[in-house]
Amino acid sequence: MATAALLTAPGRLEIVDDVEIEEPRAGEVRVRVEWCGVCHSDLHVLDDETPTAVTGGLLGHEVAGVVDVLGAGVTDLEVGDHVVVSMIGPCGDCEACFNGATAACTRQYGRGGVAADGSTRLSRGAAPITRLLRVGGFVEYTVVQQECVVRISKELPLDLATVLACSGQTGFGAVTNIAEVSAGDTIVVIGLGGVGLAAVQAARIAGATVILGIDPIASRRALAERLGATATRAPQDVTAHLGAELAGPQRFRHAIDTVSNAATLGMGAGLIGPGGTLVILGVTAPTTPLEGLFTADLVLGQKRVLGCYLGSSIPRR
Missing domain, CATH: 3.40.50.720 (NAD(P)-binding Rossmann-like Domain)
Structure with a gap:
């Protein structure tokens, strides 16, 4: 179980401690979130300026942390690596990527934070938790595709590294x-x-x-x-x-x-x-x-x- 700050209503974040985090699947990485910045895009959603019908979802997409678990097939990262997590991780092998529209990559999590198979990798009770801005950084652990995870030097403080993820x-x-x-x-x-x-x-x-x-x-x-x-x-x-x-x-x-x-x-x-x-x-x-x-x-x-x-x-x- 993990602690998270869930968006339960416009302007309201609720701290809960019963979020279930799945093991990463093939090509995925679980990251222990050490720091997560608050981007103005998060505030737009929180303040209902960018409306969403989803409640009980996770904000936060400027994540810096440590690799916790590797899914099958991930060979260029190691447990313990310091990383920045990006909300976009283009696969480089789909039509959108070929056209240079990396934000529309068909393999990455969409804006609703749902994977291609319909799951989100995080849940509370029987209900899946939607990641409103792909990463869902307002939680202790997050599971993302390997293309979104970038290794950084351990000399770079993680609290400063968060800004690399978005701004x-x-x-x-x-x-x-x-x-x-x-x-x-x-x-x-x-x-x-x-x-x-x-x-x-x-x-x-x-x-x-x-x-x-x-x-x-x-x-x-x-x-x-x-x-x-x-x-x-x-x-x-x-x-x-x-x-x-x-x-x-x-x-x-x-x-x-x-x-x-x-x-x-x-x-x-x-x-x-x-x-x-x-x-x-x-x-x-x-x-x-x-x-x-x-x-x-x-x-x-x-x-x-x-x-x-x-x-x-x-x-x-």
Whole structure:
């Protein structure tokens, strides 16, 4: 039996100590959860901003822990390994993976946390426990596919490693895999939480020469500057001419929007110049329309708007 924090109603987590954890099946790994971050996506579900009909489910998908049991056929991990668990573990061998849509891999656990055979590997009494964000990290142990488990150095503290599972992957992948930022590029990052700060660092590593960070919180802006941002602004200080002032007459080449509301989408589109790329990665409610963009601006400016989910990452790579 294991202890878990179950989502029993909007806004309510209940601590229980009678969750049954199955032994891992072929190709699966059971991980002892040492740390699990609280991503804003968890809070969206908890606060009923991203509605779900499931109750009694598990949130939590930024897991760092220790390999506890290996299923048959798992040969590249060992019991005792320190690992990060990703909510996406592409198999690399299905049509979705071939097309580069790693988040839609047909072998991994779906958004409802149900495996291909319909089971979830966790239960309470006779009722299966659904993992709302694939991993189900608010529990002492979780069972996941081997593709989701990435070995890390034991020198890296597990409480810090948790951010690699989601925000690190998302921000870094948005810059490297989606926007494909290269040396000499210019980029603006809107929203300087965990994801935005990872994007700032990725842009610095990629060799971007101008990196603008935008956030209403001064401490976040200051941290972004320490991590590589060449300039920061509060949203109210962003003007129509800022792109040209900081990045030159062609404005910014790329914009990463970690918030994805009408105000930030319009801001990002306005800061990029002709041929620029706007990457949207903030997850909103399923019924939220795309607002804040003007078709004439996109068409005449030949701008691209791209979606990004978990950085289009292959975690083990």
